[in-house]
Each structure stands twice: as structure tokens, then as C-alpha cells.
Amino acid sequence: xxxxxxxxxxxxxxxxxxxxxxxxxxxxxxxxxxxxxxxxxxxxxxxxxxxxxxxxxxxxxxxxxxxxxxxxxxxxxxxxxxxxxxxxxxxxxxxxxxxxxxxxxxxxxxxxxxxxxxxxxxxxxxxxxxxxxxxxxxxxxxxxxxxxxxxxxxxxxxxxxxxxxxxxxxxxxxxxxxxxxxxxxxxxxxxxxxxxxxxxxxxxxxxxxxxxxxxxxxxxxxxxxxxxxxxxxxxxxxxxxxxxxxxxxxxxxxxxxxxxxxxxxxxxxxxxxxxxx
Amino acid sequence: xxxxxxxxxxxxxxxxxxxxxxxxxxxxxxxxxxxxxxxxxxxxxxxxxxxxxxxxxxxxxxxxxxxxxxxxxxxxxxxxxxxxxxxxxxxxxxxxxxxxxxxxxxxxxxxxxxxxxxxxxxxxxxxxxxxxxxxxxxxxxxxxxxxxxxxxxxxxxxxxxxxxxxxxxxxxxxxxxxxxxxxxxxxxxxxxxxxxxxxxxxxxxxxxxxxxxxxxxxxxxxxxxxxxxxxxxxxxxxxxxxxxxxxxxxxxxxxxxxxxxxxxxxxxxxxxxxxxxxxxxxxxxxxxxxxxxxxxxxxxxxxxxxxxxxxxxxxxxxxxxxxxxxxxxxxxxxxxxxxxxxxxxxxxxxx
Ligand SMILES: Nc1ncnc2c1ncn2[C@@H]1O[C@H](COP(=O)(O)OP(=O)(O)OP(=O)(O)O)[C@@H](O)[C@H]1O
Ligand SMILES: [Mg+2]
Numbered sequence: 001x002x003x004x005x006x007x008x009x010x011x012x013x014x015x016x017x018x019x020x021x022x023x024x025x026x027x028x029x030x031x032x033x034x035x036x037x038x039x040x041x042x043x044x045x046x047x048x049x050x051x052x053x054x055x056x057x058x059x060x061x062x063x064x065x066x067x068x069x070x071x072x073x074x075x076x077x078x079x080x081x082x083x084x085x086x087x088x089x090x091x092x093x094x095x096x097x098x099x100x101x102x103x104x105x106x107x108x109x110x111x112x113x114x115x116x117x118x119x120x121x122x123x124x125x126x127x128x129x130x131x132x133x134x135x136x137x138x139x140x141x142x143x144x145x146x147x148x149x150x151x152x153x154x155x156x157x158x159x160x161x162x163x164x165x166x167x168x169x170x171x172x173x174x175x176x177x178x179x180x181x182x183x184x185x186x187x188x189x190x191x192x193x194x195x196x197x198x199x200x201x202x203x204x205x206x207x208x209x210x211x212x213x214x215x216x217x218x219x220x221x222x223x224x225x226x227x228x229x230x231x232x233x234x235x236x237x238x239x240x241x242x243x244x245x246x247x248x249x250x251x252x253x254x255x256x257x258x259x260x261x262x263x264x265x266x267x268x269x270x271x272x273x274x275x276x277x
Numbered sequence: 278x279x280x281x282x283x284x285x286x287x288x289x290x291x292x293x294x295x296x297x298x299x300x301x302x303x304x305x306x307x308x309x310x311x312x313x314x315x316x317x318x319x320x321x322x323x324x325x326x327x328x329x330x331x332x333x334x335x336x337x338x339x340x341x342x343x344x345x346x347x348x349x350x351x352x353x354x355x356x357x358x359x360x361x362x363x364x365x366x367x368x369x370x371x372x373x374x375x376x377x378x379x380x381x382x383x384x385x386x387x388x389x390x391x392x393x394x395x396x397x398x399x400x401x402x403x404x405x406x407x408x409x410x411x412x413x414x415x416x417x418x419x420x421x422x423x424x425x426x427x428x429x430x431x432x433x434x435x436x437x438x439x440x441x442x443x444x445x446x447x448x449x450x451x452x453x454x455x456x457x458x459x460x461x462x463x464x465x466x467x468x469x470x471x472x473x474x475x476x477x478x479x480x481x482x483x484x485x486x487x488x489x490x491x492x493x494x495x496x497x498x499x500x501x502x503x504x505x506x507x508x509x510x511x512x513x514x515x516x517x518x519x520x521x522x523x524x525x526x527x528x529x530x531x532x533x534x535x536x537x538x539x540x541x542x543x544x545x546x547x548x549x550x551x552x553x554x555x556x557x558x559x560x561x562x563x564x565x566x567x568x569x570x571x572x573x574x575x576x577x578x579x580x581x582x583x584x585x586x587x588x589x590x591x592x593x594x595x596x597x598x599x600x601x602x603x604x605x606x607x608x609x610x611x612x613x614x615x616x617x618x619x620x621x622x623x624x625x626x627x628x
Contacts, residue, residue, distance in 0.1 A: 166362065168358050169365075174350060175350075177379040
């Protein structure tokens with residue numbers, strides 16, 4: 001009995017370890033290449049860690065490339081997209097969760113359908129729409145497009161969180177003298193913070209790594225975001241892997257920071273004690 | 278403090294009618310208790326009064342003002358939810374003061390009112406705690422405190438004690454009674470609990486299937502139930518019913534035996550139901566006057582004994598304080614004091 005249980009635990013742990021290793025290995029490789037000097041990159045064969053390490057790639061990327069600008073552009077675009085999408089999704093999710101209205105089913109179905117199209121199909125029409133408006137080659141244009149693509153899923157995400165909050169709570173607030181929107185702000189939103197954090201994180205990372213639209217809608221390096229910027233390390237004749245990976249490592253930092261910032265809200269259990277239980 | 282009037286109010290969910298033609302007048306300071314089986318629309322009626330649920334038809338007036346289209350905040354009503362619905366991210370004090378803060382009451386007044394309410398409810402030591410660090414009874418009290426910090430026109434209670442254990446319920450019941458005497462506020466109270474209904478109510482409203490069955494003081498409902506439903510619902514254990522035909526001033530049971538009826542009851546009326554409360558049945562040793570029946574089951578409750586008899590093919594309950602008939606299988610005679618009999622016609626309406 002205990003032997004089988006021990007075996008079960010071990011197998012369980014081993015499986016988790018395997019998964020973590022599998023998931024994290026590319027990141028490890030990214031880090032490894034970014035600190036490998038150029039002359040060792042091809043000469044040492046496949047090794048887990050180079051015999052000599054260097055920070056030259058990072059120095060070069062930060063000082064001599066356009067990377068800091070890509071980085072700033074990406075921050076602006078992803079940050080704004082996350083903010084705008086989450087606000088819209090919170091309102092939408094609340095409506096989906098609490099109200100019965102005509103056409104609700106259709107609306108939900110439509111939202112789902114938008115998620116089924118491969119984005120590539122939409123590049124040309126969207127370009128056609130945005131270009132007369134002067135929104136191509138502009139960060140605002142990107143924010144609009146990203147928001148449009150992220151709001152449906154984010155709304156469902158938020159709806160799920162609102163569904164988990166008993167509607168007795170806002171009704172109690174309304175009886176206490178709040179109108180619905182005040183009740184939403186004072187009572188429901190604070191309790192939905194884990195959901196808001198998760199949505200912010202989800203949209204931020206989606207926008208942060210988006211490539212197709214950034215590539216198609218932006219020309220030139222002035223407005224390029226970082227995934228597009230990475231391509232500048234690919235020249236006609238060679239790929240500068242060291243610098244590219246160094247840029248990649250740097251690009252991981254904001255995403256990590258962002259999640260560090262919101263992880264406190266990702267903790268569940270905020271609604272404990274609200275109602276009997 | 279306020280009067281309230283409900284005029285032929287009804288409620289539909291889609292095409293389903295859950296409340297129909299509800300009429301009720303509530304006087305200033307009255308304590309009304311709504312009782313009825315699960316799903317009969319008690320909560321729905323309460324929520325319509327509070328403004329949380331739209332009114333499909335009819336009118337609800339508070340102090341002679343029609344409330345139908347007004348949002349909850351304009352009705353100035355306090356409500357205690359069955360789930361308590363405390364704000365989990367606020368301390369007990371903040372929970373109680375939320376309504377005052379919304380009304381931009383100044384700080385000293387808020388502090389004073391919260392202190393008042395918390396000392397009334399014995400919450401002084403808990404003011405800084407969050408709801409999740411409270412016991413069920415304490416949460417219930419906070420919910421009550423949240424309602425009494427402001428002086429609303431009326432209080433609504435939706436089964437506020439149903440989550441508490443029996444002892445605590447008894448204690449809270451007394452406190453609610455006391456609070457009502459102090460505040461004198463018009464109150465509507467929903468409950469499943471017989472004892473709560475009987476002890477708290479100035480008047481009881483018995484509901485069934487979306488209709489009001491009877492409105493009256495607790496003793497009126499107990500003494501003169503308007504129909505079979507109320508007769509069976511009020512009182513515990515519930516009233517016994519004997520079906521039969523009435524002829525020659527007698528009820529003829531299906532097994533051929535008869536029960537003599539008092540002079541004020543009709544001599545002939547065909548199919549009818551006779552009701553008698555378990556506590557009014559008189560027991561005597563087998564062979565003496567009355568109907569003979571067999572004891573099937575004995576339930577001692579401490580302050581009394583509930584006997585389950587079989588009479589005319591159905592269960593017949595007797596509440597007695599006499600310990601002579603504790604043996605299942607024993608034969609007893611039951612007889613009925615004539616002033617304790619209730620007669621209902623074939624439609625179930627009191628005669
Ligand atoms: N949102 C809704 N949609 C459709 N039907 C509903 C809705 N809410 C309540 N009902 C129905 O209305 C009827 C009355 O419900 P209500 O909650 O008022 O019952 P209740 O008397 O309070 O019962 P309980 O004692 O179990 O709380 C029930 O039959 C219920 O199924
Ligand atoms: Mg109910």
C-alpha cells in the first residue's frame with residue numbers, strides 16, 4: 001500500500017519535472033546562446049554551457065542597436081492594449097454575467113466566431129481599413145487592432161470571474177444605496193481583481209509577442225515593436241544569434257516583471273467569507 | 278417607518294407566472310411574516326418590494342408612493358439576505374457603515390451609529406475583522422447591523438436565521454423581537470420555521486403556489502385556518518385530516534366508521550375533510566368511547582410524545598404528555614373535542 005503510494009508520488013513528481021524541463025529548456029537555451037562569445041558559438045559543438053561567457057551581446061544590443069526603441073514601442077503598445085482591453089472586457093464580462101438581454105446568445109456566438117479565423121486572413125482587409133485612416137505605421141493602429149482581437153476572449157475570461165461572485169453582493173450594495181455602477185466599482189471590481197490581473201496578464205503577453213500585424217502594419221524601424229525588431233538581426237548573409245538571443249532575454253524581463261507585479265492578485269479566495277460557507 | 282401596500286401584484290419569469298394577484302396592506306411598524314413551502318414565491322415578493330426584481334403587474338406602494346419604477350436606492354429599505362451577502366473585502370465596521378458613507382454622512386455621525394449598532398448586537402470586539410474571520414452567527418449579526426445603522430423605512434428579512442443552529446436561532450429570534458420592539462420599524466420576514474413565524478409575527482401571510490392563502494394573526498391562522506393548505510402548514514406536527522362523506526350529522530369514514538359532528542356544522546354536505554390537530558386529540562384506553570386505532574410508532578420529543586396511529590387507512594398523529602401508550606402495537610381509543618374540529622369542503626375551503 002505505502003509502496004504503491006510512494007511510487008505514485010515519485011511518478012507524479014517526475015512527470016512534473018519532465019514537463020518543467022521541457023517547457024523551460026528553450027528559455028535556458030536562449031540564455032545560453034546570449035552569453036556565448038561569437039567565436040565559440042559554432043566551434044564548441046553542442047554543449048550545455050560555453051567554456052567562456054561574455055555580456056558583449058547585451059552591451060551591443062543596448063548601446064548600438066535600435067533595440068531600446070523597439071522595446072519602448074512594445075511597452076507602449078502592449079501596456080495600452082492590456083489596459084484598454086481589460087476595461088472593455090470587464091464591462092462586457094459583467095454584462096454577460098449579470099444581464100439577460102435580447103440577442104445575448106447571438107452576441108456570445110459572434111464573439112466566439114471571431115476567435116476562429118486565422119489572423120492571416122484578416123491582414124489585407126484590416127490594412128485596407130486602416131490605411132485611409134492614417135492608422136498604418138502607427139502605434140495607435142496597432143493598439144486598436146490588438147484590442148479588437150483580444151477583447152472577445154478577455155470578455156469571456158472576465159465573465160467567468162464575475163460568475164463566481166454572488167450577485168447577492170451587489171444587490172446588497174444596491175439596497176444600501178448604491179446604483180448599479182457604484183456597486184460594480186465598490187464591491188464587484190475589488191473582488192474581481194484576480195480576474196482583472198489574469199486578463200491584464202493574458203492580453204499583455206498576447207500583444208507583447210504578436211508578430212503578424214506588427215510586421216504588416218508597420219514599415220520602417222521608427223514604429224517597429226520588438227518581435228519585428230528581432231528580425232533586424234537577420235541580415236542577408238548571416239544571423240547574429242548572440243545579439244538576437246540577448247535581445248530576446250531582455251524582452252522577457254517586462255513580461256516577468258508584469259507577472260511578478262500582478263501575481264498577488266492572481267491568488268484566489270478573495271471572496272471567502274462573503275456568503276455562508 | 279412606513280406603511281406599505283401591495284395591489285394585485287404579479288410576477289412572470291418569461292411565460293411562467295410565479296406570483297399572481299398579491300394583495301396586502303401593511304401598517305406602520307407592523308411585523309409581517311411570510312411563510313409557505315419552498316418555491317412559492319416568498320423571496321420573489323420580497324425582492325420585488327426591495328426593487329431588485331421587476332414587477333410584472335400591479336402596484337407596490339410605500340407611504341402611498343408608487344414604487345414600481347424606482348431603483349432600490351430610492352426606496353430606502355434595508356434587507357438582510359439569507360446568504361448574509363457581507364462585503365468580503367471590508368471590515369465589519371466598513372460593512373456596517375457602507376450605506377452611510379454612500380449617503381455622505383459625516384465621520385463622527387457614522388462612528389456613533391456604528392458604535393450604537395455594534396453594541397446593540399454585541400459586535401464591539403469584532404469591528405476590525407473581515408467577514409471570513411467570523412462565525413456564522415457573528416456574520417448574521419453583522420448583516421443585521423448593516424440593516425439597522427441607518428433608519429430605513431422598512432426592513433426585509435429573507436430567512437436570516439436558516440443557516441444557524443437551533444440554539445443560536447432561538448437566541449437571535451429573541452434579539453430580533455427585541456430589536457423590533459426598540460426600533461418599531463415596519464418589517465417583512467420570510468421563514469420556513471413555524472416557531473419563528475408564530476413568535477415573531479404580528480400577522481402571518483401564508484403563501485402557496487404564488488397565491489396568498491390567508492393573512493391573519495398567528496392565532497387566527499392556528500385557530501381558524503382558511504383552507505386545507507394553511508391548516509396543514511401551520512402547526513407542528515401538522516394537522517390530521519380525515520376524508521369522508523357527511524350525512525346525518527356524521528362524517529362517514531371510508532372504513533365505515535363514523536364521527537359525530539357538533540351542531541353548528543352542516544348536517545349533510547357530501548364529500549368533506551375533517552381536520553384535528555394532534556395536540557387536541559383525546560386518548561383513552563381501548564374499548565372506551567371513540568375510534569379504536571393501533572399505535573405504529575412512538576416519537577418521544579422530551580416535552581411530549583408523538584404517537585403515529587393508523588386510522589381509516591392513513592397515518593394519524595397524536596401529541597400527548599401521557600406516558601401510558603409508549604408501546605408500539607398497543608390499541609387506543611381516540612376521541613375529538615367538538616370545539617377542536619375543523620371542517621373543509623370538497624374544494625378544501627373552510628366551512
Ligand atoms: N430567475 C428566475 N427565472 C425563472 N424562474 C425563477 C427565477 N427565480 C425564481 N424563479 C421561480 O420562481 C418561483 C419562486 O421562487 P422564490 O425564490 O421566490 O421561492 P421561495 O418561496 O423564496 O422559495 P424558498 O423558500 O426555497 O427560498 C420558483 O418556482 C422559482 O423556480
Ligand atoms: Mg427564498
